[in-house]
Amino acid sequence: MHNGSVELAVKGLNAWYGESHILHGMDFEVHKGEVVTLLGRNGAGKTTTMKAVMGMIPSRKGSVQFEGEELIQLPSNRIAKKGIAFCPEERGIFSSLNVYENLTLPPPVKPGGMSLDEIYEIFPNLKERLKSQGTKLSGGEQQMLAIGRILRTGATMLLLDEPTEGLAPVIVQQIGAMIRLLKEKGYTILLVEQNFRFASTVADRHYVVEHGKVIDMIPNDQIGANIQKLEIYLGV
Amino acid sequence: MFELLGIPPQALFGQLLLGLINGAFYAMLSLGLAVIFGLLNVINFTHGAQYMMGAFAAWMLLEWAGVPYWGALVIAPIVVGAIGIAMERLFLRHLYHLDHLYGLLLTFGLALIIEGVFRKQFGSTGLPYANPLPGGTRLDFMFLPWYRAWIVAASLAICLGTWFMIERTKLGSYLRAATERPDLVQAFGINVPRMITLTYGFGVGLAALAGVLAAPAYNVNPLMGSNLIIIVFAVVVIGGMGSIMGAIVTGFALGIIEGLTKVFYPEASNTVIFIIMAIVLMLKPAGLFGTPK
Numbered sequence: 319m320h321n322g323s324v325e326l327a328v329k330g331l332n333a334w335y336g337e338s339h340i341l342h343g344m345d346f347e348v349h350k351g352e353v354v355t356l357l358g359r360n361g362a363g364k365t366t367t368m369k370a371v372m373g374m375i376p377s378r379k380g381s382v383q384f385e386g387e388e389l390i391q392l393p394s395n396r397i398a399k400k401g402i403a404f405c406p407e408e409r410g411i412f413s414s415l416n417v418y419e420n421l422t423l424p425p426p427v428k429p430g431g432m433s434l435d436e437i438y439e440i441f442p443n444l445k446e447r448l449k450s451q452g453t454k455l456s457g458g459e460q461q462m463l464a465i466g467r468i469l470r471t472g473a474t475m476l477l478l479d480e481p482t483e484g485l486a487p488v489i490v491q492q493i494g495a496m497i498r499l500l501k502e503k504g505y506t507i508l509l510v511e512q513n514f515r516f517a518s519t520v521a522d523r524h525y526v527v528e529h530g531k532v533i534d535m536i537p538n539d540q541i542g543a544n545i546q547k548l549e550i551y552l553g554v
Numbered sequence: 555m556f557e558l559l560g561i562p563p564q565a566l567f568g569q570l571l572l573g574l575i576n577g578a579f580y581a582m583l584s585l586g587l588a589v590i591f592g593l594l595n596v597i598n599f600t601h602g603a604q605y606m607m608g609a610f611a612a613w614m615l616l617e618w619a620g621v622p623y624w625g626a627l628v629i630a631p632i633v634v635g636a637i638g639i640a641m642e643r644l645f646l647r648h649l650y651h652l653d654h655l656y657g658l659l660l661t662f663g664l665a666l667i668i669e670g671v672f673r674k675q676f677g678s679t680g681l682p683y684a685n686p687l688p689g690g691t692r693l694d695f696m697f698l699p700w701y702r703a704w705i706v707a708a709s710l711a712i713c714l715g716t717w718f719m720i721e722r723t724k725l726g727s728y729l730r731a732a733t734e735r736p737d738l739v740q741a742f743g744i745n746v747p748r749m750i751t752l753t754y755g756f757g758v759g760l761a762a763l764a765g766v767l768a769a770p771a772y773n774v775n776p777l778m779g780s781n782l783i784i785i786v787f788a789v790v791v792i793g794g795m796g797s798i799m800g801a802i803v804t805g806f807a808l809g810i811i812e813g814l815t816k817v818f819y820p821e822a823s824n825t826v827i828f829i830i831m832a833i834v835l836m837l838k839p840a841g842l843f844g845t846p847k
Contacts, residue, residue, distance in 0.1 A: 394741040395744055398742055410735055413734065414734060424742035425742065
């Protein structure tokens, strides 16, 4: 499943939006080459966890270690340079940039990123729409653009926040195939999902998040035995 | 000699040229305001004072250090831009998370302080600055002074160069993206706070460059900025806040309209821009080139 070395270790992570205390001591680990999901209901703190890992929330405490290095004091631009890339839930496509500009916006942070041709091979739609305004693409294409642009950077750890949200089933299948392909290529992926049926087709392990804390961890090969428990956790 | 609508061509083209020159300053100043507002979300009321500082920097360089106009054209924007960077670091960066109004009030206060200091030091009668390009050429329909032609050519080059940098280069795509989602751009590995500081310095440098261009054309005067800035804000409102091309096109167009009004209906020449502003605000509140939010 994975070679054992811990890529991302989050310990006792707390985060605040102004006065609101959102994360109450998140603890989890992601191993090199693993796909791990954070499952949970709306408002459980999954997106906040990703943003706190990425340094996008100024008010945070605890420990976030990437390849053994502590990130909690670093601003997000320096965290990105360590090799972590974030794809936000709302995709974050820039309306004042065309598709090509969106795709090439994030600067390379490490050698070994995918070339544009490799990205076009995975997402052929993008190549045909390079001159279009980024936000004129369909939802699925925007998601492909949002993921494609972080593959160029050489980041080895990808934080994907609900990549399937609001997409048609056939596009969700494509995203699933793409995540499996990225895993084969050696990327480490932390995925936020509400749809555990989708998550179970791509992930190695699942952390269940509730009220800003991890309350359970379920390996993917035991998901069948834990299905009732999961349904209760997620309020399905 | 032909006449147009009873107006002698010398008067018509003379006012047209003056309008074009005023328009060049409107365009350069509103461009800097648009760049600063786009990224910093600050309505930089200090812009007029920074334009005046550019003109005074040119005067000081010439009078105190013997640096000629062409040297001042390079040095003054760098010096005033650096002062702008210090102001951004010291004051403005504390206001980004607040409403526009706070930035406007702070920069308005700073503009009053800067102007006050210059008035105390240099008085308000104005200081002459020698024309570096005397003479001109006689065209069929008018006399064209070299320095006025230089102002128009230089400001066009400055405006189009800035437009090109923002709309067509990698750095420009960082700026445009950071205008929309600074947090995400920073999470891609770009040092957005530094980019904001440098952008402010660049916008201030543009104002100072306009000030150097203005020094030989008008007197160098502590109030030259505050006289101009109100019109420039009207230009920005008409063009659309934050729109780069809007600032350039509207700046030149309104200068020309103002010049033509001086020929055909002089009584309205001081108010025509504000009348247009009122009409644009009613019909297209986001400005001619702006996008509604």
